[in-house]
Amino acid sequence: MKKPRRTTRRQFLQQSNVAFAVLSAPVVPLYRSESNLMESPMESQAEVQNCEVVIIGGSYAGLSAAMSLGRSLRQVLVVDSGKPCNRQTPHSHNLITHDGATPQEIAEKAKAQVLKYGTVRWQNGIAVQAKQIPTGFEIKTESGGLFRAKKLLLATGVTDIMPDIPGFAECWGISVLHCPYCHGYEVKQQNIGLIGNGEVGFELCRLLYQWSKKLTLFTNGKSTLTAEQHEKLKARQISVVEKDIAHIEHNRGYIREIVLGDGSKTPVSAVFARVRFKQHCDIPQQLGCGMSEMGHIKVNDFQKTDIPGVFAAGDSTTPFRAVSFAMASGTKAGSFINKELIDEAF
């Protein structure tokens, strides 16, 4: 007769973990667990904190997801390094209920409301490493914190790459702007400079012409616009300046004029430009998330990446950059993470 197979310590720990999660997960606060420490830890000495969902990035997308999950009685940990992409902009617009508020006001109010839900915890810091483990994910912070969760949400945003024009970075979000829906109204009918060339420059002209007829396009080098595009701009008195930009003259981020290589100056009230970007951190790459050609994390309609258990929301996933979009996708991610946890347990 065959001997009955003994349950190994590892199997027992795994099974009791599952049962424990099903019975009590929604109301148990973050806890430290020795059993989990035994499963492929990043650092065997580090203390592990367990939760159901880790959200990396605690700005508009991450906080919206945390609210959905907190209200679903999920144990959530938000790790945030405090560097949202709009931090330099004095006023945020185009968000009903908060039109004209500072980005910090919106974020602080959101954080206070989210942290009222007892199952949501906050951790200041940079998540530097994330990897899959049998029970989900293990996340390590720069200061050595170690967290485990069944699901992971990347709400990490993007970093805008400033062009090599002195003064540009200092004016970014203040008077050098990325989006007319966010900041166009405040400079309507004023002298506006546009920095861009070819198709991008032409599209900027078409878009901004809705807000002001006093436009100048700076191609910062030889124009790559087509003859037809030049004609269309000329017909609307939009001049094209091909000389190199030397620097941007400004007072504490408020632009005065664009100074060209030959010393000539064009006074403008604001500049609109498209800049390049990169993902804010390399955690999506560490996990092997698929990326779009433009450099966004690929997600489906439910904010799921192509790595099971990993969701993403906000600017890191879309070219449509606005606080309202980030909030909407965060809320959606939170709901579908909760749904996936329900599906796995019930």
Ligand SMILES: Cc1cc2nc3c(=O)[nH]c(=O)nc-3n(C[C@H](O)[C@H](O)[C@H](O)COP(=O)(O)OP(=O)(O)OC[C@H]3O[C@@H](n4cnc5c(N)ncnc54)[C@H](O)[C@@H]3O)c2cc1C
């Ligand atoms: C200059 C500027 C002005 C803007 N003005 C407006 C406006 O007026 N109105 C409007 O609707 N939209 C505006 N936007 C767009 C809006 O700011 C973004 O769409 C929005 O901030 C995206 O939210 P998010 O949560 O996806 O990312 P972000 O707000 O960029 O936040 C990402 C968060 O993740 C954190 N993070 C990243 N990696 C890690 C890591 N490894 N560990 C821990 N934390 C991490 C960051 O520190 C940050 O706190 C503006 C954008 C810019 C650049």
